[in-house]
Structures are given as structure tokens and as C-alpha cells.
Ligand SMILES: [Zn+2]
């Protein structure tokens with residue numbers, strides 16, 4: 001460069017720009033910049049990393065799913081047994097929170113305490129499965145009405161407990 005002219009994109013020399021990659025300083029233009037949570041990056045730098053905790057391999061998800069469903073089956077039977085012994089509304093809600101907590105713990109342990117939205121979804125699926133085991137093992141399928149409403153509330157409590165620990 002012999003004369004000071006307008007700056008040009010390193011990838012697209014026909015495009016004038018004064019944007020630079022926030023990491024390597026390369027000149028970039030609106031055509032090649034990649035917007036990341038930490039600012040504009042060139043394509044190379046944007047490719048390099050995501051937050052590692054949130055990127056799990058499919059093996060991890062399989063393990064998490066197996067742990068969630070396995071725990072759900074066992075806990076679901078326990079849940080049904082305890083509900084059969086005592087049926088107070090409040091106890092059922094505390095139980096539901098405990099169920100969500102336990103499934104989240106076991107799911108989290110299976111993946112070395114990683115977190116993320118997919119794990120929260122797996123945990124929630126585990127909670128639903130657990131509820132199904134609970135009602136079908138003892139033939140306690142709620143009819144339309146108060147019983148169903150209470151069960152929906154209990155499942156919502158269990159799901160939100162599990163999600164808060166896995167997301
Ligand atoms: Zn860069």
C-alpha cells in the first residue's frame with residue numbers, strides 16, 4: 001500500500017470497511033463478519049469456540065437419557081408407593097419437588113454435572129416418565145377433575161425443580 005486509502009476487507013478487497021475482528025484484528029466487512037455473544041468476529045475466529053459446558057457429545061446425551069429414564073422408573077414406583085400410604089395434597093407437592101430433584105441429580109451426575117437446555121429437556125422427559133410409572137404401576141390414573149389438576153400441579157413442580165438444576 002503506497003497511498004493511504006480507505007480500509008478494505010481482508011476477504012473481500014472490493015469492500016471498504018473499518019470493522020475489525022475483535023479477536024485477531026483482521027479487517028472484516030458486513031458480508032463476512034459473524035456476530036457472537038462477545039462481539040463481531042471474522043469467520044475463522046467465530047468458528048473456534050463455544051462455551052464448552054454447553055457442547056456435549058451425543059454419547060453424553062444418551063448417558064443422560066439412560067440415567068434419567070432409569071432413575072424415573074425406580075423413583076416412579078417409590079412415588080406411587082408413598083402416595084398410596086399418605087395422600088395429602090401438600091405432601092404430594094413436596095414429594096413432587098423431591099422427585100424432580102432426585103431425577104435432576106442422577107441425570108447431572110451421569111454427565112459430570114454438565115448443564116444446558118438439552119439436559120433440562122431430558123430431565124423433564126424423565127419426570128414425565130416417572131409420573132407415568134407412578135400412576136400406571138398402581139392403576140391410579142386420575143379422572144378429569146381435582147385429582148388431575150393436582151397431578152398437573154405436582155408434575156409442574158417436579159419439572160420446574162428438575163429444570164432449575166439442569167439448565
Ligand atoms: Zn479473527
Ligand SMILES: [Zn+2]
Nearest residue numbers: 009012029032
Ligand atoms: Zn468481507
